[in-house]
Structure formats: structure tokens, C-alpha cells
Amino acid sequence: MTNQEFIKSIEKEFTEKGSAIPEETKIIIENTLNKYGENKWWLSTDLKTIGYYQLFEDVLVVDFSKFHEGIEKLLGRPIWTHEFGLNLNKVREDAQLAWDGYIKLQSEIESDVTIGINTIIDYCEENNKPLIGIVK
Numbered sequence: 001m002t003n004q005e006f007i008k009s010i011e012k013e014f015t016e017k018g019s020a021i022p023e024e025t026k027i028i029i030e031n032t033l034n035k036y037g038e039n040k041w042w043l044s045t046d047l048k049t050i051g052y053y054q055l056f057e058d059v060l061v062v063d064f065s066k067f068h069e070g071i072e073k074l075l076g077r078p079i080w081t082h083e084f085g086l087n088l089n090k091v092r093e094d095a096q097l098a099w100d101g102y103i104k105l106q107s108e109i110e111s112d113v114t115i116g117i118n119t120i121i122d123y124c125e126e127n128n129k130p131l132i133g134i135v136k
Contacts, residue, residue: 001043003033032059048074052099055092074098086123 001009007029011021021029033042041053042061050062051070060067071079075094083091124130 001040003030003040006033006040006042028059029061032057032061052095055095071095082123 007026014021041049044050047070051067051074054062054067055071068079075098079091
């Protein structure tokens with residue numbers, strides 16, 4: 001599948017949902033895909049591959065749920081969406097380690113989950129935002 005065909009497939013999904021992709025967005029996506037040359041990771045059937053490459057790409061080129069599932073599979077733990085905004089560097093560090101073959105101990109995974117939860121708690125406290133329903 002060429003990059004143009006991939007963009008058309010995304011466009012078709014949007015059209016079926018009653019939406020459209022602006023031309024400037026299609027250009028941004030095409031430029032993003034082109035920079036990877038023959039590495040068409042967005043077409044991979046391996047969710048870990050999709051998750052890894054998308055994490056380091058600022059332009060979202062795959063469905064967010066596919067990306068999210070891939071990162072969780074790669075890291076072997078749940079990833080809360082706030083971690084992409086508040087703790088992105090840590091998620092990227094962990095993903096790079098996992099991609100390079102480092103296998104975390106269960107205690108390290110549990111620590112990462114706690115860090116993810118504490119990040120949102122700290123953010124809410126620092127910004128005077130209410131937080132509902134977190135149980136430790």
C-alpha cells in the first residue's frame with residue numbers, strides 16, 4: 001500500500017463517520033509518512049511496532065486506540081492517557097528500553113503504574129483540579 005492509498009483509507013473512514021480530513025492535514029500526514037521511506041510501520045500487524053514508532057512521532061497517523069494498545073503491549077502495563085501529556089518522556093524512556101529488549105521486573109512495572117497514578121494526582125493538586133475515584 002502506498003502512502004497515498006493509506007491516506008485515502010483514512011479519509012474513507014472519516015467520510016463513513018460523516019467527517020472529512022482537511023487538505024492541509026492530508027499534506028502533513030503524507031509528509032510524515034514520507035520521512036520513513038520503506039519503513040511503513042503504520043501498516044504493521046504488530047501492535048508493539050505501531051505503538052513504538054507512533055510514540056516517537058508527533059503526528060498521529062494511526063487510530064489512537066491501536067497506538068494505545070500497542071504501547072500497553074510493548075510496556076506490559078496499563079498506560080493512562082494522561083501519561084501521554086504529563087509524563088511523555090518517561091513513557092518514551094520505558095518504550096525505548098522495552099524496544100531494545102530490556103525486560104522489567106514485576107516490581108518495576110508496579111512502580112511505573114504508581115508513577116502514572118501519582119502524576120495525575122500531583123497535576124490535579126498543583127492546578128486545583130478535582131480528582132474523583134482513584135483508589136490506591
